[in-house]
Amino acid sequence: MSRSVLVTGASRGIGLAIAQAYHAAGDRVAITYRSTPAPDGFLSVPCDITQPDHIETAFAAVEEQHGPVEVLVSNAGITRDKLLLTMSEDDFTSVLDTNLTGAYRVAKLAARRMIRRREGRILFISSASALYGQAGQSNYTASKAGLIGFARSLARELAPRGITVNTLSPGLTDTAMLNTLGAEKVEGLAAQVPLGRLARPEEIARAALFLTSPDAGYITGQVLAVDGGVSMGH
Template sequence: MKGALVSRSVLITGGSRGIGLAAARAFQAAGDRVAVTYRTAEPPSGVLAIRCDVTDTAQVDAAFKEAEDAHGPVEVLVCCAGIAKDGLLMRMSEDDFTSVLDTNLTGTFRAVKRASKAMLRARSGRVVLVSSAVGLRGEAGQANYAASKAGLVGFARSMARELGSRNITFNVVAPGLTSTQMADVLTDEQRESLVAQIPLGRLALPEEIASAITFLASPQAGYVTGAVIPVDGGAGMGH
């Protein structure tokens, strides 16, 4: 983040790979002190990696305490932890639906609530939530995922109104199909079909999503809050 005056304490949930890890590297390059949470993936090297399941409030609290003990109160929170359990509605179990919402949406609630304590005391903070173009435009077979990602928009905008007077900003990045492990499960046919719907004709790079995240957390974005920034190659235009 060019323009940052001091090293800040940054916590990224789901920062062990893909977009989260790219964001962690970008914040590090700007001189920030970065901690990431991970659940099942291998912890990345070079950052403070904290095992945490965001569906467990006690684990979220413990992760924040470990980050605070090492780097000081969290000044920038990026919520990137998420799962997908795709399936057509008639084949989707109730657990498939609720578990995705518990991780992607309620997990974000847990992290934001914990982070807000120190941010309120400091009367300053940056929160960036990683949603998805699917949350804005919908996708067959992803009702649970789309609902969870759409929910982040309403949550962020409510928090922007609730905590804006304390100089805490809340913004959303909505990535399109990105070259990560989540996209690796697609068949060649599925990938080609999805890419054909993208005006720029390719998948995003995690680093391109990270650039939007770091901008929203930067001093240059101090007057940006409640925004939804699509980084989707044009796939979701008009949504």
């Protein structure tokens, strides 16, 4: 059955791969973006998730064309990597405002509609670094770890209404953004992964598809790490 799916921050990388997986499954897929729309085949809606009025407008546009959001994938996020002593307060708060507070904003709007229907799927895209930490990313890691606690609390709140809430934590993934580091650096990072390679975006997307599928109807409040074994034991 075709569902109304919204993936935030999905004009490229993991978000785009997730949107493409839903589209291939026959769902009606909308994506939000800040600068570059997604390729043809999607309803692309401009939205800065740090601005509540932008989110209201985006949801209204999605609902007008696709109906109420039945599956929300909260993927939008930014990085401002610096060591603590060189990290400004704006570096810290801006990352949390986008990655964590932004997720709160979109989840709150989606949940309102889902509660009325007594069904829905919410998935937050966290990071393997939220489970084991990463030097130079204390702001990013804090925001992604916060998503896990946020999701588990929501899972308890929304379960009586038939809504599941889970978190997906990808590891290093073969995207254009990672490849800007250079081949030698990427090879070194891949060597630290127990499986010895980077994730492919479509592998992350298939995990997202499963966690929001009817087959995962009895799974909520969980964290699925798709990271080649990097965070095992955490």
